[in-house]
Amino acid sequence: xxxxxxxxxxxxxxxxxxxxxxxxxxxxxxxxxxxxxxxxxxxxxxxxxxxxxxxxxxxxxxxxxxxxxxxxxxxxxxxxxxxxxxxxxxxxxxxxxxxxxxxxxxxxxxxxxxxxxxxxxxxxxxxxxxxxxxxxxxxxxxxxxxxxxxxxxxxxxxxxxxxxxxxxxxxxxxxxxxxxxxxxxxxxxxxxxxxxxxxxxxxxxxxxxxxxxxxxxxxxxxxxxxxxxxxxxxxxxxxxxxxxxxxxxxxxxxxxxxxxxxxxxxxxxxxxxxxxxxxxxxxxxxxxxxxxxxxxxxxxxxxxxxxxxxxxxxxxxxxxxxxxxxxxxxxxxxxxxxxxxxxxxxxxxxxxxxx
Amino acid sequence: xxxxxxxxxxxxxxxxxxxxxxxxxxxxxxxxxxxxxxxxxxxxxxxxxxxxxxxxxxxxxxxxxxxxxxxxxxxxxxxxxxxxxxxxxxxxxxxxxxxxxxxxxxxxxxxxxxxxxxxxxxxxxxxxxxxxxxxxxxxxxxxxxxxxxxxxxxxxxxxxxxxxxxxxxxxxxxxxxxxxxxxxxxxxxxxxxxxxxxxxxxxxxxxxxxxxxxxxxxxxxxxxxxxxxxxxxxxxxxxxxxxxxxxxx
Numbered sequence: 001x002x003x004x005x006x007x008x009x010x011x012x013x014x015x016x017x018x019x020x021x022x023x024x025x026x027x028x029x030x031x032x033x034x035x036x037x038x039x040x041x042x043x044x045x046x047x048x049x050x051x052x053x054x055x056x057x058x059x060x061x062x063x064x065x066x067x068x069x070x071x072x073x074x075x076x077x078x079x080x081x082x083x084x085x086x087x088x089x090x091x092x093x094x095x096x097x098x099x100x101x102x103x104x105x106x107x108x109x110x111x112x113x114x115x116x117x118x119x120x121x122x123x124x125x126x127x128x129x130x131x132x133x134x135x136x137x138x139x140x141x142x143x144x145x146x147x148x149x150x151x152x153x154x155x156x157x158x159x160x161x162x163x164x165x166x167x168x169x170x171x172x173x174x175x176x177x178x179x180x181x182x183x184x185x186x187x188x189x190x191x192x193x194x195x196x197x198x199x200x201x202x203x204x205x206x207x208x209x210x211x212x213x214x215x216x217x218x219x220x221x222x223x224x225x226x227x228x229x230x231x232x233x234x235x236x237x238x239x240x241x242x243x244x245x246x247x248x249x250x251x252x253x254x255x256x257x258x259x260x261x262x263x264x265x266x267x268x269x270x271x272x273x274x275x276x277x278x279x280x281x282x283x284x285x286x287x288x289x290x291x292x293x294x295x296x297x298x299x300x301x302x303x304x305x306x307x308x309x310x311x312x313x314x315x316x317x318x319x320x321x322x323x324x325x326x327x328x329x330x331x332x333x334x335x336x337x338x339x340x341x342x343x344x345x346x347x348x349x350x351x352x353x354x355x
Numbered sequence: 356x357x358x359x360x361x362x363x364x365x366x367x368x369x370x371x372x373x374x375x376x377x378x379x380x381x382x383x384x385x386x387x388x389x390x391x392x393x394x395x396x397x398x399x400x401x402x403x404x405x406x407x408x409x410x411x412x413x414x415x416x417x418x419x420x421x422x423x424x425x426x427x428x429x430x431x432x433x434x435x436x437x438x439x440x441x442x443x444x445x446x447x448x449x450x451x452x453x454x455x456x457x458x459x460x461x462x463x464x465x466x467x468x469x470x471x472x473x474x475x476x477x478x479x480x481x482x483x484x485x486x487x488x489x490x491x492x493x494x495x496x497x498x499x500x501x502x503x504x505x506x507x508x509x510x511x512x513x514x515x516x517x518x519x520x521x522x523x524x525x526x527x528x529x530x531x532x533x534x535x536x537x538x539x540x541x542x543x544x545x546x547x548x549x550x551x552x553x554x555x556x557x558x559x560x561x562x563x564x565x566x567x568x569x570x571x572x573x574x575x576x577x578x579x580x581x582x583x584x585x586x587x588x589x590x591x592x593x594x595x596x597x598x599x600x601x602x603x604x
Contacts, residue, residue: 065433200397
């Protein structure tokens with residue numbers, strides 16, 4: 001056991017290095033600054049490159065180039081910067097380039113603030129950029145998981161040749177927790193015979209492209225992507241459950257909020273309320289299969305989010321009308337308070353399911 | 356009989372989609388000839404723009420990447436930083452490089468990025484149907500300047516080579532044209548130098564190629580060549596704007 005105290009932002013950086021990532025291109029933005037500070041020091045130690053770009057637009061396109069060249073590569077940002085990257089994310093999806101993008105979410109819309117938020121959920125899981133595509137979206141809820149998720153993110157990116165987003169909020173980036181770095185894990189990066197590395201280095205000419213002017217050919221790509229997304233949906237749904245046994249009020253929350261909800265569920269149980277928690281770990285694919293299976297025995301769901309109600313739509317789709325789904329959220333960079341979440345649970349408990 | 360003239364190996368044997376009299380084809384051929392002569396076909400990675408030249412990805416016979424509009428220098432940066440021993444270039448039009456992609460090419464030069472940008476300046480947006488480009492001349496009529504470009508409304512044509520000259524990271528900057536045999540020979544020399552500057556690790560290189568767009572200029576190919584000579588060259592003077600110290604290439 002090799003535990004050290006780390007900030008979430010630093011854990012993401014170390015997790016990336018341990019996942020074999022050697023290239024980072026990014027632009028400064030709060031609240032993810034410590035991640036760039038960490039990698040600016042750490043990457044040269046392992047023979048990697050940290051490059052500060054002139055904008056988020058340039059950053060994501062540098063990621064596109066490095067991924068096309070076959071590297072494990074990442075960038076990170078927060079709301080406004082992630083918005084600027086949406087065009088690039090669409091291109092990465094269209095050209096099927098494995099890459100990892102970290103979003104340490106902050107309050108918005110607009111310039112908003114640098115306080116924690118989960119208001120980029122729609123942007124991440126419903127598209128954000130143009131065209132028919134999906135990113136795999138992962139939401140850790142502890143500093144340890146932030147470290148571990150990076151390995152998973154790079155592996156999934158390579159496995160499916162798809163961009164992967166790791167989403168957390170400003171608080172998770174800033175908070176410190178003990179982290180087990182584990183031993184040196186062997187990273188095996190799969191061969192990338194499709195990469196544009198020069199014809200001396202692979203058979204024939206390689207082309208990285210998402211431009212298909214003939215509609216029949218574009219549709220062929222769309223169908224191939226659809227098949228891939230379906231496979232990801234079937235194989236990569238991940239969620240955690242907490243005190244779900246016998247629960248008739250089920251909270252659904254991801255990231256930081258899931259930690260608050262765990263405490264709320266414990267308090268509710270102590271009061272004799274049968275509350276439980278489902279915590280989506282993968283936001284896309286959303287763990288709809290698992291949530292759907294709980295619908296018959298659940299009186300009411302409560303989606304707790306740091307937004308106006310975004311993930312709630314996916315919970316509703318998963319529940320498919322079999323039980324009511326309610327929402328409790330704090331906005332603008334505010335974090336839900338444990339007592340307020342508990343109050344919502346009590347309201348649902350006392351008011352029955354028909355509120 | 357001895358063969359004295361043939362298609363460059365780096366250019367595929369496929370018909371170009373370019374309009375009659377467009378000089379993209381000449382520029383493509385020059386790039387392919389230079390790549391053949393430098394013996395780098397198997398170690399070169401090209402970055403295609405958005406615009407008429409998006410199809411360079413199908414015409415060049417080596418690895419190609421299709422970049423987002425204006426972003427080719429950023430994409431090329433990513434490739435070059437991962438594969439520093441390969442030769443990486445972009446091929447971009449005036450809208451792509453000098454309007455939407457202004458930030459990317461300037462900062463690639465600022466970083467002294469060891470890539471080569473080939474910049475086709477034909478003073479108009481071709482692919483989208485002849486709108487004003489950042490390089491459209493004052494008084495020049497386009498679909499979006501039907502009364503001629505007016506500096507009060509649209510400002511002045513951008514001079515890319517002149518902008519790059521003061522930047523320390525820019526090692527080789529030249530403006531050439533492809534409207535006459537003499538100009539074509541000079542253009543090829545500049546392209547070769549630009550690639551050599553990259554291969555020798557000297558920094559960023561850019562060759563601006565004044566090019567014709569008869570279709571969107573509303574001229575015949577011959578008239579277009581004359582228009583380039585009489586109107587573009589006086590505003591965009593040809594020549595080497597920045598060269599490495601003597602003896603390094």
